[in-house]
Amino acid sequence: MHRAPAMGFTLVEVLITIVVTAIGLLTVAGLQAASKKVNFEAAQRTVATALAQDMIERIRANPSAKTSYLTSDATAVSLSTDCGASGATCSKADLAAYDLYQWGRKLSGSAETDASGNLTGGLLNPTGCITVASGVYRVAVAWRGLSALGAIPSSTPSNSPLRSTCGQGLGRYDDPQTNGSDERMRRLIVVEFI
Numbered sequence: 001m002h003r004a005p006a007m008g009f010t011l012v013e014v015l016i017t018i019v020v021t022a023i024g025l026l027t028v029a030g031l032q033a034a035s036k037k038v039n040f041e042a043a044q045r046t047v048a049t050a051l052a053q054d055m056i057e058r059i060r061a062n063p064s065a066k067t068s069y070l071t072s073d074a075t076a077v078s079l080s081t082d083c084g085a086s087g088a089t090c091s092k093a094d095l096a097a098y099d100l101y102q103w104g105r106k107l108s109g110s111a112e113t114d115a116s117g118n119l120t121g122g123l124l125n126p127t128g129c130i131t132v133a134s135g136v137y138r139v140a141v142a143w144r145g146l147s148a149l150g151a152i153p154s155s156t157p158s159n160s161p162l163r164s165t166c167g168q169g170l171g172r173y174d175d176p177q178t179n180g181s182d183e184r185m186r187r188l189i190v191v192e193f194i
Contacts, residue, residue: 005118007190012133013077016150020092020192022052037146037147040143040146041146041187044123044124044143044145044187045189047091047121047122047123048071048123048126048141048143048187048189049141049189049191051103051123051128051141052139052140052141052190052191053108053191054097054103054106054187055069055074055103055128055130055139056137056139056191056193058099058103059099059130059137059139060075060193062092062095062096062099062137063090065093065095065096066132066137067132068093068096068097069099069100069130070130070131070132071082071094071100071128071129071130071139072129072166073104073127073128073129073170074100074101074103074104074107074127074128074129075104075107075108075126075127075128075168076104076132077097077100077101077104078101079098080097080098080101081094081097081099082098083095083098084098084102092097103128104128106108106121106122107123107126107127107128107130108122108123108126109120109121109122109123109143110122123141123143123144124143124144125143125144125172125173126142126143127141127142127143127166127167127170127172128140128141128142128166129141129142129164129165129166129167131164134194135194136192137192137194138161138164138190138191138192139190139191139192139193140161140164140166140167140187140188140189140190140191141166141175141188141189141190142164142166142187142188143167143174143186143187144172144173144185144186144187145185146185146188147176148175148177148184148185149184149185149186149187150184161188161190161192162190164190166188166190167183167186167188168180168183168186172186173185174187179184
């Protein structure tokens, strides 16, 4: 008696197919998670760049009060005079303080809410700094990234924007995987102008 050839799949073939499919789906899920992380980091950098440029334009619009804009953390500036109120009379220094307050709110996202009142904009743990040295103004925006970075190379010159201390020592950018103050989660954008 002659047997007919087996038709269909065996249990081993089905199991191998399931394992290969599962590995493929896990890989796709991993790539999607990595893509989401990279997109978030890119969006944060774009927002930081736009906000740094926004502050530069505010300073250029009020040039006689340039030194009134100097700050080590714009997110900590409180409102002293509401220069945006109808009929408000503000000096150039008051306008600078108001600009810093508004900028700090934009950095933290408290200036943007959705219909439910939830914060929708800003950066993750931001710090906004404005300094001046030798007539060159430096607007720096620091924020918390999603992963730790390596240390700045020791060969980086002391006057490099990478050496900006904006946000350092606040405990906002420490890597939770290490002990101590390492600032490895800090991201930074620095724009200089005269």
